[in-house]
Amino acid sequence: MSSPAVLAEGLVKSYGEVRALAGINLEVAEGSLLGVLGPNGAGKTTAVRILSTLLLPDAGHASVAGHDVVKDPDAVRASIGLTGQYAAVDENLTGRENLELVGRLLHIGRKEARIRADELLAAFGLTDAGGRPARTYSGGMRRRLDLAASLVGRPSVLFLDEPTTGLDPASRIALWEVVEQLRRDGTTILLTTQYLEEADRLADRIAVIDGGRVIAEGTSTELKDRLGEDVVDLRVADAARTAEAVEILRDLAATTPRAENAAGRISLPVHHGAGILAEVVRRIDSAGIEVAELSLHRPSLDDVFLSLTGRDTTVVAAAQPAARRRFGRRSANPETAA
Numbered sequence: 001m002s003s004p005a006v007l008a009e010g011l012v013k014s015y016g017e018v019r020a021l022a023g024i025n026l027e028v029a030e031g032s033l034l035g036v037l038g039p040n041g042a043g044k045t046t047a048v049r050i051l052s053t054l055l056l057p058d059a060g061h062a063s064v065a066g067h068d069v070v071k072d073p074d075a076v077r078a079s080i081g082l083t084g085q086y087a088a089v090d091e092n093l094t095g096r097e098n099l100e101l102v103g104r105l106l107h108i109g110r111k112e113a114r115i116r117a118d119e120l121l122a123a124f125g126l127t128d129a130g131g132r133p134a135r136t137y138s139g140g141m142r143r144r145l146d147l148a149a150s151l152v153g154r155p156s157v158l159f160l161d162e163p164t165t166g167l168d169p170a171s172r173i174a175l176w177e178v179v180e181q182l183r184r185d186g187t188t189i190l191l192t193t194q195y196l197e198e199a200d201r202l203a204d205r206i207a208v209i210d211g212g213r214v215i216a217e218g219t220s221t222e223l224k225d226r227l228g229e230d231v232v233d234l235r236v237a238d239a240a241r242t243a244e245a246v247e248i249l250r251d252l253a254a255t256t257p258r259a260e261n262a263a264g265r266i267s268l269p270v271h272h273g274a275g276i277l278a279e280v281v282r283r284i285d286s287a288g289i290e291v292a293e294l295s296l297h298r299p300s301l302d303d304v305f306l307s308l309t310g311r312d313t314t315v316v317a318a319a320q321p322a323a324r325r326r327f328g329r330r331s332a333n334p335e336t337a338a
């Protein structure tokens, strides 16, 4: 078996007192897409910056395309493309000029740079917009241009750091399609995201990170099987009967149910949610417990985190209001789950 295109072993990085990476291990097989899933502050950007030679690790090793990121950064840089969380596009240049500029910086020659720019504009649906200054582009177009710019040098390994954060749903889907095409063309991709749905759709394997550590790794199916496929959320009218309701429902849960006794809330990861919902209602009803709220939803990143760490991602993301909106559903008390 060939060695992985990206390999990180025990990467540690602190910024002063803040330990951003606490010994992270990542592996991306050649031609595959690894989704690195984690909330704000988990260490995603720090990991990407080390792997793309922009930052030195305090400890650990990493190699990209067979080159050590510390000992041979030039060889790593020649093999990679990097798209940051914030688009690095010159606003005043046209889309085409931006791409040609990158080509010239890579010394691929004026004519070749022009050809490559046209190819990429076409591939990213930007041919018509290619002659307009980038400042006139929508957020989604800008991200696509940024991604195109990272591909001018035909990198074998691509790092995409939260490529769709802040994009509207239509732009997000357009970007997903581009990433899928790159993956089909054989590019090795490490993509960071805060969205379970994004990792689910794009990734061959997913590494869930939190607090600078990988807390779970596997295919999307493997991770979901750990969690259950759906989550039934329930609120009982009389909060004093929460624990009783949990006992009645416990054997329906795919993993340990969670409860917030004071609020009367119960969260039940289940397989085949639609089929189980009726059974939940029947059992609760025959115990004479009144249900105030009942809903069924797909697992969110919140649920993954609750299941893996026993705490809500809002704890991690509390300092960032935007992240709170994305993750924040409620806090849960895992104590009653044992």
Ligand SMILES: Nc1ncnc2c1ncn2[C@@H]1O[C@H](COP(=O)(O)OP(=O)(O)O)[C@@H](O)[C@H]1O
Pocket (backbone or CB within 6 Å): 015, 018, 019, 020, 038, 039, 040, 041, 042, 043, 044, 045, 046, 047
């Ligand atoms: N330049 C920096 N100086 C100090 N702390 C930083 C710096 N960059 C990141 N951090 C901290 O390191 C941790 C990981 O950050 P980061 O790698 O940016 O996470 P993510 O990309 O997953 O949001 C966070 O606690 C963050 O606040």
Ligand SMILES: [Mg+2]
Pocket (backbone or CB within 6 Å): 044, 045, 046, 085, 161, 162
């Ligand atoms: Mg980041």
